[in-house]
Amino acid sequence: MSTRPGWRQARDAGCRTVATGAAFHLGRAPRAGTHPAAVRGFTLFELLIVFVILGLLAGIVAPRFIERQSRSVRQAAQAQIELIAKALDQYRFDTGHYPDPGHGLAALSQRPDGVRGWRGPYLTRPVPPDPWGRPYRYQRPGNGAPAFEVRSLGADGLEGGQGDDADLAAR
Structure with missing residues (x-):
């Protein structure tokens, strides 16, 4: 786990960080108030x-x-x-x-x-x-x-x- 600030928020939002600290979003953005696992799947x-x-x-x-x-x-x-x-x-x-x-x-x-x-x-x-x-x-x-x-x-x-x-x- 990284100790950089914002890492946990990026992980919870479905993002990953790389060595530079930049966050890349994987998949679609989560809806407000939903758990990240709940937004997986297809409509x-x-x-x-x-x-x-x-x-x-x-x-x-x-x-x-x-x-x-x-x-x-x-x-x-x-x-x-x-x-x-x-x-x-x-x-x-x-x-x-x-x-x-x-x-x-x-x-x-x-x-x-x-x-x-x-x-x-x-x-x-x-x-x-x-x-x-x-x-x-x-x-x-x-x-x-x-x-x-x-x-x-x-x-x-x-x-x-x-x-x-x-x-x-x-x-």
């Missing part, structure tokens, strides 16, 4: 302003966060589809044909019966579901069509759609 108006600012920030940041998250899910699905397509190409290179629709994508991780030249597994694990929890669709269309199609139906699980609901495919 209802100050809290309301803080909540309004936080609400505005959440309104700006939340949509951007959600947009990035949905974009990341779509990118993950597209990356998985491309990986499956590369495994299908390797399967064709080894066997001379793409897997039969009856064997499906399981032929990439487990040897199907009666297939010659299979040197897999072409995927280290079974094909995972798409990021929305549904299995990828595999088709090997007939004449004039692409050799195969691996597809996810997007967030809505229905054919077609736009944005997050759009189908993702590799041919």
Whole structure:
């Protein structure tokens, strides 16, 4: 404790003294007749302003966060589809044909019966579901069509759609 005159009055008023003896006020000035501990805290108006600012920030940041998250899910699905397509190409290179629709994508991780030249597994694990929890669709269309199609139906699980609901495919 300092023995300088006025120190106790400055302390009781919410001020601190430094080595020079000058008093600096910390926080707001106490009301006359109140104890210094009673003036700590925030008014209802100050809290309301803080909540309004936080609400505005959440309104700006939340949509951007959600947009990035949905974009990341779509990118993950597209990356998985491309990986499956590369495994299908390797399967064709080894066997001379793409897997039969009856064997499906399981032929990439487990040897199907009666297939010659299979040197897999072409995927280290079974094909995972798409990021929305549904299995990828595999088709090997007939004449004039692409050799195969691996597809996810997007967030809505229905054919077609736009944005997050759009189908993702590799041919």
